[in-house]
Amino acid sequence: MSSEFGNKIKISVFGQSHGESIGVVINGLPSGEAIDFNELQTFMERRRGGKNAFSTKRSEADIPEFVSGIANGKTCGMPLCAIIRNGDKRSSDYSELLDKPRPGHADYTAFVKWSGNADMRGGGHFSGRLTAPLCIAGGIAKQILARRGIYVGAHLDSVAGIRDKRFEMTDGRELFEEIATKDFPVIDTVAGEQMKAAIISASGELDSVGGVIECMVTGMPAGIGEPMFDGVENRLASALFGIPAVKGVEFGRGFETALLKGSENNDPYIIENGEIKTATNNAGGILGGITNGAPVVVRTAIKPTPSISREQDTVSLSEMTAQKLVVKGRHDPCIAQRAVPVVEAVTAAVLLDMLIGG
Secondary structure (H helix, E strand, O other): OOOOOOOOOOOEEEEOOOEEEEEEEEEOOOOOEEOOOOHHHHHHHHHOOOOOOOOOOOOOOOOEEEEEOOOOOOOOOOOOEEEEEEEOOOOOHHHHHOOOOOOOOHHHHHHHHHOOOOHHHHHOOOOHHHHHHHHHHHHHHHHHHHHOOOOEEEEEEEEEEEOOOOOOOOOOHHHHHHOOOOOOOOOOOOHHHHHHHHHHHHHHHOOOEEEEEEEEEOOOOOOOOOOOOHOOHHHHHHHHOOOEEEEEEOOOOOHHHHHOHHHHOOOOEEEEEEEEEEEOOOOEEEEEEEEOOOOOEEEEEEEOOOOOOOOOEEEEOOOOOEEEEEEOOOOOOHHHHHHHHHHHHHHHHHHHHOOOOO
């Protein structure tokens, strides 16, 4: 089982990509919270592969089976455990990789750490397949947050350098729900078509592309988080880096702030309807590790899929010789589009934990 994250609400995922099942254990959920299973399944469907040319052809039902923690459709205070059966497996596609590690993947590091005993079929425990149980936890967290007036949404900020529109401070639930219904999660449809073309082009060249996901949370009250090492940025970044293929996280205007002057980067305070607010949101809703009442904005960089059909240089672990490798199997030409709900899920889980006192 992976190391858990969270303080009050602790979440762990288990299983391997080509094992019998994968799953999640959630400790500390507040009791009496109703779960809309249809809504949860709709959320899970957004991550599921096998639906279009922009994702893997591996098609899993991804229907959660709840083993514990729920009674009469509500959380009962006990640890919640849910599993997802793995059905569409082709383990033979990975036999060569037992001796030839894929460049850019965890094959080699897992081989060293577990002395060659790790189950790396389909990427094993390092596979994006393990994000399905994360979406169970995050999908439940999103429902609980929504009942408290807090909404989480995300979109593809960019793919292969092609930029979508970015969220504005006034955006929220309505736009989040609109994006969630799209087959390709963008705000600007024209940019989305250009992204699709870039993905198809890379796939045709036996290659892959990466992307950036922007996530925004509205309704978070001011005052959540702790200074220095237990701030909102710390907790979110730590959990987001647990998503396979994540290589960077930024908040607000992030690295761009290094190019600005203080007068350009500071968010002026204003009074609006008797409440203190900020006129802009360069800080991404967080100052000193603590929420300031503005929308929380975080962007996550997703690397290109390392499993590509183009010939690459690798080595034979048994013979200690240079080798060539052409990866077989079914892989996403761009991981980022299916990772959008995963970023929402992890963000929702972390913020719910912090909201209830974690």
